[in-house]
Amino acid sequence: FHFDFDDGEVVMGEGRGTLDMEYDDGEADIRNGEFTNVNVDMDDGDFNLSTTLADDGAYSFSSDDGNIDLTIIGGGGNFRIELDDVRVSADSDFVEVQRNENYTEYRLDGGTANVHIETDDGDIRLFTQ
Numbered sequence: 001f002h003f004d005f006d007d008g009e010v011v012m013g014e015g016r017g018t019l020d021m022e023y024d025d026g027e028a029d030i031r032n033g034e035f036t037n038v039n040v041d042m043d044d045g046d047f048n049l050s051t052t053l054a055d056d057g058a059y060s061f062s063s064d065d066g067n068i069d070l071t072i073i074g075g076g077g078n079f080r081i082e083l084d085d086v087r088v089s090a091d092s093d094f095v096e097v098q099r100n101e102n103y104t105e106y107r108l109d110g111g112t113a114n115v116h117i118e119t120d121d122g123d124i125r126l127f128t129q
Contacts, residue, residue, distance in 0.1 A: 042066050053077050055111035063119040071127040077113030079106040090126040
């Protein structure tokens, strides 16, 4: 799936494979995903994704001033969140590995995916289901 838009909304009930999104100011709500690769680049807005993580899958999220909610419904891996003025919260299944003023790293048992989130301002929330 590939989406490129300035301002708008994307709602998906399910999806699999690769997800590639670029948008300036919008909202995305994607549920029941089975994505092996995700690349999201947004300036401002809200991004909500519920997906399994594939072993050795690559998941990249970049935002200037937006909120990112990830719900992991299967699999696991390493999560690195590079931040400036960001609030990060993760439920108890995520184990904090390292934290400093520039980034936070978590580990979620169950797989070997790599998740990278980079943002300047906004809220990052990590959940499991």
